[in-house]
Amino acid sequence: MAVQTVASTTESAVDLGPAAALSCRECGHRVPLGPVFACEECFGPLEIAYDFSAYGTEELRKRIEAGPANIWRYAPLLPVPADVAGKPNINPGWTKLVQADNLARELGVDPGKLFVKDDSGNPTHSFKDRVVAQAIEAARAFGFTTLSCSSTGNLAGAVGAAAARAGFRSCVFIPHDLEQGKVVMAAVYGGELVGIEGNYDDVNRFCSELIGDPAGEGWGFVNVNLRPYYAEGSKTLAYEICEQLGWELPDQIVIPIASGSQLTKIDKGLQELIGLGLVEDKPYRIFGAQAEGCSPVSTAYKAGHDVVRPQKPDTIAKSLAIGNPADGPYVLDIARRTGGAVEDVNDEQIVEAIRLLARSEGSSRRRRGRDRGGHQEAPGERCSRPVLDHRRAQHG
Known part of the structure; x- marks a missing residue:
């Protein structure tokens, strides 16, 4: 996927930085920026299209590195005004990327190759702070x-x-x-x-x-x-992971799936960094994880289907219990395009994964659908696994 660089088809009354238009993910139809989420032509979902043409790679890198220690260091790549850092917001992001050597040994991965993106350090201890902070700026603009x-x-x-x-x-x-x-x-x-x-x-x-x-x-x-704007907040996970790795792409990323938006936007963020020359273009694989009791995307992936059939959720992983995930088909595309996969685990495995994380890394944070059995890293590959939920353990 190339970085979208477009001119807005109609002048917009709002200042959302490099955001140029809303583009349909299905038919490509473009409309001016506004509080809409579905295409007027085909009813497909809309997403932000950007104009990044003014940025030089090294100038942009220096600007990011000199920015605040939160998601607004990436304001040049987000649909926000240039002065966003001075507005009242919860300012999430720039959370720890933890080198999880103890967990790596438990999983048979080489030490120094497994990292956990710990978003429990956000204001409400969830990655949702990223997307909501982004949505607040759109709400203010509209x-x-x-x-x-x-x-x-x-x-x-x-x-x-x-x-x-x-x-x-x-x-x-x-x-x-x-x-x-x-x-x-x-x-x-x-x-x-x-x-x-x-x-x-x-x-x-x-x-x-x-x-x-x-x-x-x-x-x-x-x-x-506000979904087209809200969803862009998840790109900052990709930006931070790569910057914290020294401006390098991870070899593999394992991401929990609820609506699927987080996974698709992390991929979008990686593609933008490649297109802007901020990271070297090399292959990476994206893996999605679901709870067995709510696994519509995993079921479709394993069956070789392109259509995601809704399911009635029945799992302890309530934060993943979305039976009709909006981005499900796009998750399938990304997993297949990158050579990844989509797996599911049962509730017992989820509870055991919580305990494994606690006893190996001293963390008792609740995890979203950690896939313990379905995916194994190859020796020497570097993998990032987001920890994206609240500190309080859901069970046990």
Whole structure:
């Protein structure tokens, strides 16, 4: 995938830095920047297209390295205004890339070759802070006054915290049976919490319906009408990993899958770094991991299908329990294009992986779908595995 460098087809009233337009991921139709998420021509998903033509490689590298120790060091590559670092936000990112030698030995990987990207150091201890911080800037640009989302828990907390910091009202929608710990973590920031009967997919449909309702006027739903901007926050994981490795691509990355957006945006970030000359172009492989009780992408991958069939979630990994993942087909494309794979593990393996991480690296952080059995690194290859969730163990 080449880096998109386009001119905006229509002048935009908002300043979102290098963001030039919204482009359909299916048909390529482009529209001006705005709070929309579906193509008017084919109803495909929209994503940001950029104009990076003004950047020279070494000048850009120096600008990034001189930037703040958070995601805004990468502002030249994100849909945000140039002065974003001075605006009230939760400023996540630049989290530790931990060389996990003890875990490597447990898994049969050469010491010095396995790294864990530990996003529990973010303000609400989740990678969701990255995407919400990005969405806040879009919400500000489009004049929204309420920040909202559908969530299985971690996103609710991130939205509540970011809204409180930036002076937005927040209202988040969650499954009615969400575990109490996650409810408390979201409620502490003072926003409104609304329980909806059903699972995450039901909650997400409800939020999508509110977009066209007068009751939703002035509301920015981070994972609905702000989704093209929100999703770009995940690219910063790719940027940080490569910069922390000395501006090198990892050989392999293992990423948990919920909606699949994180995996697709990490790949987009890697491709942008290659296209801009910030890293050497070399092969890398991307692997996705799901819980067996909610494995629509893994099931499609193993069957050789291009279509991801929805499933009813039944797993302890609630943060991964999205039965109809929006980016599922794109995950399949990336796994196949890079020579990776998509695997799933059962709940018992997930619990054992939590314990393995704790006893090998002294970390008790809850992990999302750590694949212990499906993927093995080749000796000498360097692999990064994101740890992207809250510090509190979900079970045990």
